[in-house]
Amino acid sequence: MRFSSSSPRPPGRLPLAGRYPAAVALSLLALSPYLILTTATALMEPRIMGDIGATAFQLQLAGGMSNAAYAFGAVAAADLVQRVARRRVYLVCEAGFVLSSVLVLAAPGAGPFTAGVVLQGLFTGMLLVAALPPLVTGHPVGRLRTTAAVISLGLFGMVAFGPLVGGLVGSLGGWRPLFAGIAALAATGLTIGALTFEGNEPPDRRAKFDRTAIPLALGTTVLPFFGVAWLTRGSFGDAAFLVPVVCGLICGVFLVGGQYRKARPLMPVRPISNTLPVVGTANAMLVGACFTSLLELTETYLIREAHCTPLRVGALLTPQIVGVFVAAVLFRKVMVTRWTPYLALSGTVSVAVAAGVLLTVSPANASVVVPFAALLLGFGAGAGVTPGLFLAGFSVPSAQIGPTFALVELLRSEAAFLVGPVLLHLALTTGLAQGFHLAVAITLVLLGAGALLLVCLYALGGARPEPPDLASWLSGSSTAYHSPALLAVVRGRWGGRAE
Numbered sequence: 001m002r003f004s005s006s007s008p009r010p011p012g013r014l015p016l017a018g019r020y021p022a023a024v025a026l027s028l029l030a031l032s033p034y035l036i037l038t039t040a041t042a043l044m045e046p047r048i049m050g051d052i053g054a055t056a057f058q059l060q061l062a063g064g065m066s067n068a069a070y071a072f073g074a075v076a077a078a079d080l081v082q083r084v085a086r087r088r089v090y091l092v093c094e095a096g097f098v099l100s101s102v103l104v105l106a107a108p109g110a111g112p113f114t115a116g117v118v119l120q121g122l123f124t125g126m127l128l129v130a131a132l133p134p135l136v137t138g139h140p141v142g143r144l145r146t147t148a149a150v151i152s153l154g155l156f157g158m159v160a161f162g163p164l165v166g167g168l169v170g171s172l173g174g175w176r177p178l179f180a181g182i183a184a185l186a187a188t189g190l191t192i193g194a195l196t197f198e199g200n201e202p203p204d205r206r207a208k209f210d211r212t213a214i215p216l217a218l219g220t221t222v223l224p225f226f227g228v229a230w231l232t233r234g235s236f237g238d239a240a241f242l243v244p245v246v247c248g249l250i251c252g253v254f255l256v257g258g259q260y261r262k263a264r265p266l267m268p269v270r271p272i273s274n275t276l277p278v279v280g281t282a283n284a285m286l287v288g289a290c291f292t293s294l295l296e297l298t299e300t301y302l303i304r305e306a307h308c309t310p311l312r313v314g315a316l317l318t319p320q321i322v323g324v325f326v327a328a329v330l331f332r333k334v335m336v337t338r339w340t341p342y343l344a345l346s347g348t349v350s351v352a353v354a355a356g357v358l359l360t361v362s363p364a365n366a367s368v369v370v371p372f373a374a375l376l377l378g379f380g381a382g383a384g385v386t387p388g389l390f391l392a393g394f395s396v397p398s399a400q401i402g403p404t405f406a407l408v409e410l411l412r413s414e415a416a417f418l419v420g421p422v423l424l425h426l427a428l429t430t431g432l433a434q435g436f437h438l439a440v441a442i443t444l445v446l447l448g449a450g451a452l453l454l455v456c457l458y459a460l461g462g463a464r465p466e467p468p469d470l471a472s473w474l475s476g477s478s479t480a481y482h483s484p485a486l487l488a489v490v491r492g493r494w495g496g497r498a499e
Contacts, residue, residue, distance in 0.1 A: 016196040020143060023135050024150050026196050029189025030094060030131040032158040033101070033182040034070070034124035037117075039162030040178075042299055043170040043310040051175070054110035057233040062114040064229035064417070066121035068221035071413035073125025074406040075217040079266055081130060081402065082207040087199045090130040094190040097123040101183035105176045128409060133402040134197075136393070141470050149332035152386040153324065160320035160378050163299065167314020203399075213266045216255035220414065223248030228421040235429070245418070252414065259407075267407040271396045275461025276341070276483035279454050280391025281408050283344045286450040287384030289415035290351050290443050291377055294358060296420045297427060297443075298370060301436045306363040316370040323350075323378025331387055338465035340387050341458065345451065347384020350376045352447040358440050385412065394468050394480035419446075462489045 016022040041048070045059055054062075081089055097120055104116030136147055169175050227244035234241055259269040272281065295317070302308040302316065327347070334343050354376035361369045392408050393401045423442060427435035461484050468480035485491065 014195055014198055016192065017198050019196065020139055022192055022196040023138070024147075026189060026193050027131045027135045028150065028154045029185055029192065030090070030127040031124060031154050033097070033185045033189075034120050035155065035158040036162045036165055037120070037182065038067070039159050039295065040166030040169065042296065043163060043166030043303075043313060044175045044178075045170075047170060047173060047175055048113075052107055052109050052113050054113065055233075057229070058110045058114065060232040060421075061226070061229040062110070062117050064225040064421075065114065065222070066117040067413060067417040068225035069118045069121035070125040071410045071417075072217055072221045073122040074128050074409045075125075075267070076122075076214060077126035077129035078403040078406040079210050079214060080126070081202065082204050083202050085199045085202055086130050086134060087193075087197045089126065090193050090197050091190065093123040093126045093130060094186060094193055097127070097186045098183050098190060101179050101186060105179035105183065125409070129402045129406050131193075131197075132405060136401060137398045137474060141474050144470055144474070145332045145335050148335050148386065148390060149328040151389075152328040152331055152382050155386060156378070156381045157321065157324045157328070159381070160317075160324045163295075163317040163320070164314040167310040167312070167317075170310025170314075172311070210266045212258055213255060216251045216258065217410065219251035220248055220255055220410070223251065224414070224418055228418055231421055231425040236425070267403045268396050268400045269407065271400070271479075272392050272404060272407070273486060274395065274483035275458060275463045275486050275488065276481050277392040277395040278486055279341065279458050279461075279463075280344060280388035280395075281411060282388075282450070282457075283348060283454055284385045284388030284392075284408060284412050285415040286447065286454070287347050287351055287380060287388070288412045289419040290355070290447050291381045291384075292416040293420040293423045293443050294351070294355060294373075294377060294440065296424050297436055297439050298358065298361075298373070300424060300427070301361070301432060302366060302370065305432050305436065306366045308366070316367065317374045319371045319375040320378030320381075323375045323380070324382040325378075327379045327382025327386075330383065335387075335390065336467055336470065338467050340391060340468075341463075341465060343383050344387040344391065345455070347380045347382070347387070348447060348451045348454070349380075350383060351380030352444060352451065354380060355440050355444040355447060359437055359444070361436075391481070394470075394473055395483050397479060398473050398476050457486070460487050460489045461485070462492075 041063060045056075048054065049056070049059055077089060077093075100116045100119035100123065104113055104120070107113035107116060132151065135150075136144070139147065165178070169178050223244040225248075227241045227248065230238060230240045230244075236242075256269055259265040259267050260273065272278065298317070299313055302313045303310070308316070331340075331343060334340055354373045357369060357373040357376065361373075389405065389408050393404050396404050423439040426442075427439040429435070430438055463484055466481075469478060470480055472478035473480035
């Protein structure tokens with residue numbers, strides 16, 4: 001399971017085993033190709049629709065089911081790696097991603113295209129759990145800061161890079177060669193992985209398939225993501241929207257509640273139900289949802305209202321990359337200090353300021369306003385989500401970081417890919433000129449209310465900022481954070497009165 005070793009490579013060991021740069025490349029190449037596509041596809045839609053004869057609904061459904069498969073894949077992999085060596089899971093999923101990319105680029109119609117992008121999402125979600133935990137736990141404690149920055153760049157740097165890629169393809173054509181390039185990147189990752197990723201003994205080969213968590217996770221992702229895709233051809237009052245969304249959210253409640261009550265859960269809900277991980281996870285959900293919503297709204301406004309070309313849209317949003325990079329560098333510095341919760345809050349504030357800036361946008365000033373807002377959005381995503389992910393991950397034993405990442409990514413994806421399409425539909429049906437500003441204002445209210453709630457939860461938990469004990473966490477002897485119980489201050493006072 002571990003990538004690293006300070007001793008010379010023994011006979012028969014993989015050529016790149018134990019080399020940190022190779023492990024970083026392996027992880028980035030596992031996640032980056034798909035994450036680029038999540039924000040690039042929107043600017044390529046007209047060309048894709050024309051080439052494969054797809055409708056707007058079919059393309060939206062393909063994207064929605066792909067996002068659902070990504071979130072579900074993380075949970076499925078958390079179950080699978082209990083019984084199967086991570087190396088085998090990694091190699092199969094990376095090879096599957098290559099083949100699914102080939103299926104997309106060769107797709108003659110909407111059916112094969114949809115199947116390919118859904119499989120891309122599924123395999124990437126599984127790769128998240130197969131590849132990231134060994135990168136985090138398989139190297140000396142001195143590498144953790146760099147690893148955290150790399151994960152931030154991998155998760156959001158590529159997302160921020162997507163609009164530029166999509167703009168180039170949308171203006172110049174060639175979406176099939178793009179998928180060929182994506183397949184080539186994944187093939188490179190497969191090659192590096194075969195030379196780097198060492199095998200491990202699974203924790204429990206006798207572990208049974210989780211018959212409650214996996215079906216509920218499937219319902220939690222597929223049902224609501226189908227519902228929001230329906231908005232492309234329907235309305236908020238349609239049963240095809242309401243029923244799947246409501247049923248999917250109910251599945252999510254039962255999934256989290258069931259995992260909380262289980263003695264041996266697939267995902268560690270109970271350990272991350274304390275103040276720091278709850279605040280970190282909720283912050284990641286809030287920032288992820290609002291970032292995605294504002295990005296989708298801005299892209300649509302620039303194309304339909306400001307009449308920008310896809311290339312110009314991508315260029316105006318490119319400062320996101322700078323913001324993500326700054327956030328990653330800053331997180332690398334503060335991760336070992338007591339300032340991580342404050343960095344997460346600064347990400348929320350940054351996205352809120354970006355929303356405020358976007359309220360002033362018009363076709364006349366878009367070339368000035370949008371790049372500044374994009375810079376704030378990039379910083380907010382990098383500073384708000386990744387620190388939140390690690391606040392949760394460092395609150396459980398290091399052996400459970402994989403299932404923890406799966407749970408946080410499931411919740412974050414659920415929020416991000418549900419709120420965005422709903423607000424976009426609201427903006428379009430209201431009339432984009434006014435609807436855009438209405439949707440942005442709603443996002444700003446969500447951010448303000450959410451930030452206030454998170455600050456209150458942090459204060460009422462009685463948490464005191466302290467640096468994480470990374471050495472104990474990495475050795476498996478303790479968690480890095482010793483978080484107080486949720487609402488510990490209130491519970492203590494009530495308990496005192498009761499006595």
